[in-house]
Amino acid sequence: MKSFSYLALLSAIAPCALAGSGVDGVDVLIDIIQPQNSYPQTSDKLVPIAKPAKDEYEYVIIGSGPGGAPLAANLAIAGHSVLLIDAGGDYGHLRERESPALANPSSERNEVSWGFFTHHYENKELELKDRKLTWLTPDGKFYSGVNPPEGSEVLGNFYPRYGGLGGCAEHNALVALLPSKNDWDHIKNVTGDASWDNTAMRKYFKKVETVQYPLPEGTEDSHGHDGYLKMSINPAGIPAQDIKLMSVFAGAAKAFGVDNSEITAAINDAVALAQENSVDYETGLLPLNMTTGMTDAMAKMLVWDINNDDPDRDTKRAFARLPQHMDSTNYRRSTPRDYVYDIATAKTSNGTRKYKLDVALHTLATKVLFDTTGRKPKAVGVDYLFGESLYRADPRANHTEDGGEPGTVRATKEVIVAGGAFNSPQLLKLSGVGPREELESFDIPVVLDLPGVGENLQDRLETSVNAEFPTNFTRILACYYLAADGDPCWAQYVDPENKDAAKGTYASNGVVMGSFFTSSFSEDGEHDLWIGGFPALFNGFYPGYSSNAATVANKNWWSWLVLKAHTRNNAGTVKLATTNPRDTPIITFHNAYEGQTKEEADKDVGALREGMRMAVSFFENIPAIDGAASVFWPPKEVRDDEAALDDWIVEEAWGHHASCSNKIGADDDKMAVLDSKFRVRGIDRLRVVDASAFPKIPGVFPVLPIMMMAEKATEDILATRKPGGGSCKPRKHKQHN
Numbered sequence: 001m002k003s004f005s006y007l008a009l010l011s012a013i014a015p016c017a018l019a020g021s022g023v024d025g026v027d028v029l030i031d032i033i034q035p036q037n038s039y040p041q042t043s044d045k046l047v048p049i050a051k052p053a054k055d056e057y058e059y060v061i062i063g064s065g066p067g068g069a070p071l072a073a074n075l076a077i078a079g080h081s082v083l084l085i086d087a088g089g090d091y092g093h094l095r096e097r098e099s100p101a102l103a104n105p106s107s108e109r110n111e112v113s114w115g116f117f118t119h120h121y122e123n124k125e126l127e128l129k130d131r132k133l134t135w136l137t138p139d140g141k142f143y144s145g146v147n148p149p150e151g152s153e154v155l156g157n158f159y160p161r162y163g164g165l166g167g168c169a170e171h172n173a174l175v176a177l178l179p180s181k182n183d184w185d186h187i188k189n190v191t192g193d194a195s196w197d198n199t200a201m202r203k204y205f206k207k208v209e210t211v212q213y214p215l216p217e218g219t220e221d222s223h224g225h226d227g228y229l230k231m232s233i234n235p236a237g238i239p240a241q242d243i244k245l246m247s248v249f250a251g252a253a254k255a256f257g258v259d260n261s262e263i264t265a266a267i268n269d270a271v272a273l274a275q276e277n278s279v280d281y282e283t284g285l286l287p288l289n290m291t292t293g294m295t296d297a298m299a300k301m302l303v304w305d306i307n308n309d310d311p312d313r314d315t316k317r318a319f320a321r322l323p324q325h326m327d328s329t330n331y332r333r334s335t336p337r338d339y340v341y342d343i344a345t346a347k348t349s350n351g352t353r354k355y356k357l358d359v360a361l362h363t364l365a366t367k368v369l370f371d372t373t374g375r376k377p378k379a380v381g382v383d384y385l386f387g388e389s390l391y392r393a394d395p396r397a398n399h400t401e402d403g404g405e406p407g408t409v410r411a412t413k414e415v416i417v418a419g420g421a422f423n424s425p426q427l428l429k430l431s432g433v434g435p436r437e438e439l440e441s442f443d444i445p446v447v448l449d450l451p452g453v454g455e456n457l458q459d460r461l462e463t464s465v466n467a468e469f470p471t472n473f474t475r476i477l478a479c480y481y482l483a484a485d486g487d488p489c490w491a492q493y494v495d496p497e498n499k500d501a502a503k504g505t506y507a508s509n510g511v512v513m514g515s516f517f518t519s520s521f522s523e524d525g526e527h528d529l530w531i532g533g534f535p536a537l538f539n540g541f542y543p544g545y546s547s548n549a550a551t552v553a554n555k556n557w558w559s560w561l562v563l564k565a566h567t568r569n570n571a572g573t574v575k576l577a578t579t580n581p582r583d584t585p586i587i588t589f590h591n592a593y594e595g596q597t598k599e600e601a602d603k604d605v606g607a608l609r610e611g612m613r614m615a616v617s618f619f620e621n622i623p624a625i626d627g628a629a630s631v632f633w634p635p636k637e638v639r640d641d642e643a644a645l646d647d648w649i650v651e652e653a654w655g656h657h658a659s660c661s662n663k664i665g666a667d668d669d670k671m672a673v674l675d676s677k678f679r680v681r682g683i684d685r686l687r688v689v690d691a692s693a694f695p696k697i698p699g700v701f702p703v704l705p706i707m708m709m710a711e712k713a714t715e716d717i718l719a720t721r722k723p724g725g726g727s728c729k730p731r732k733h734k735q736h737n
Helices: 007-013 066-075 100-106 179-190 199-208 242-254 261-276 292-301 336-345 420-430 438-443 490-494 547-550 598-620 640-650 701-721
Strands: 028-031 056-062 082-085 113-119 132-137 142-145 152-163 208-211 229-231 316-321 356-358 361-369 378-386 405-419 459-470 514-517 529-534 558-563 572-576 587-588 628-635 686-688
Touching: 056 066, 056 378, 066 082, 066 199, 066 336, 066 356, 100 242, 100 547, 113 142, 132 356, 152 242, 199 208, 199 701, 242 261, 242 292, 242 514, 242 598, 261 292, 361 405, 361 420, 405 438, 405 701, 420 514, 420 572, 459 598, 529 598, 558 598, 628 701
Parallel strands: 056 082, 056 405, 082 356, 208 229, 405 686
Antiparallel strands: 028 142, 113 152, 132 142, 132 152, 316 514, 361 378, 378 405, 459 558, 459 628, 514 529, 529 558, 572 587
């Protein structure tokens, strides 16, 4: 296996990090609170830090991610008084948050990174085989790798979540894809609720979206045009300025079975034109006026709109651009956080507040309160603690003293939990809703014995195939990744005179396209594999990973990410560690053979094996323009041995789309936490609207399905509040700028 050193790249960005070279994987020692830049936010249009302004609201929503944030805004627009609670602050104008290219650094900003440490396996022997496992050293640092300092304690696998207004839509890779037909229809079939039908659900996509990228003729009606979420694609000229990057793209197309003759010819023509004009394309970027042939050829190859409504959308082998939640003018991230800010600050013509939406930040919900005097428990409010960095996933949190100013807020209509797959089941359990045996073991009074809370946890499995080129990618050559002042890529990005591709590297998430296909192990014929890549080193999550992924010093790496959708494993759990709401829970995914029968695990592992072999072939088919790629992860002896590759997948695969830990289910399913209207079974006036509500993990990327879920929940909630419980007329979002 190739030995690679992290010392130079870490010292360029994280001076306190120490690293050596390791033939077994990452070998990184880093401070818990990492050094970072201190650039101010780019705008002062931020929600101020405040605890709840009133003692009582109609709706109290806990968690401001892709489920809770749009739901809060929608209910406020409908005329209700709403409190949206989040334990973090508002960092909606951090440079790392705004630029699509800086998503990885965003997930490790100290102000917003909630660093959970999860367990892929309960089996400790198997857990220790992961080459990126993180340990707490005796001197209070994070070590990741297989050679920890003596006396170190295993923490688990780093799983960064966003601790601030907007949730994980603020730091993800911006990819916004519809789930598959069977994802929605499964909920319909399980619950008998026809409103979950795939066709019916598309209206919520159209309500969320403002499409800002070109659509194939005649498909405009399948998209939304006045939602809060702007959707665009990477400007084609950005990758086309880098001959090496375009050759990687051409190689992937050929290996995937797409005719690449036109794009290869265009690359050769661009090389010839550059040579004729003495343009250094090997260490510099092509002028945009020399990229037209390549961008035209690329457009013909990537004509498929992956969010279309064709009947074969989920089964057709597709080589497509990726819609992203960003605008097409400034290429800034667009999220429900922006929607909440607009609604919370909107004014009437006479200058008074237009909507009754309050946002309480640095407010950690600690318990849902219930009235238990009636036939069924009824949610009536929330206890909270006010203070910064109270939750101990925050790297700045105090682990020895319990801080926070306590308070209580009442809800006259409903409490809605939207804390995500980890925090929502934790909060329900701390409130007395969950498996009786677990609650009683912590002396928590049982409000309702609901055994499915914290069960059914699911994630996708993802691996990477990484290679090194003999020369650098010129697209990223000038970029500092905000590691120092005067970053030329940032200056180019924010220059108002620059338009589209002229805005440069930071206007793109770096992923030119995605390959969607069906493995031989798919049981319904729908896509279950996705491959996408970018010029960086990424082989999973560990503290400091973002400093390694994109660096000042090393710019000759490429990573193909292989993602397995429709994983079969539902054995993951979220268990309480303590009764202290500041402490993180125990999260165990029970991956692969630990959580499934051998027959089922073989299918998931086998599908990933097929995907990794495809990714390797992407490298093998690159046109010989600027030197061959040297694949080093996994090493050749692993790639060439099927059993060894399967073992690698079991040991190395990770995920970052945790879902399903409070599942919607049928009336006769004792493990179902929610009914089809998001209501917690057996309790009045309590719902869960977030990724934890899915019974099966949806699609390839979950952020858009969660936003669609929030729209459906809005209608369900408002329908129950109308006289007679009739359905509400669908609303259209207004643009708030």
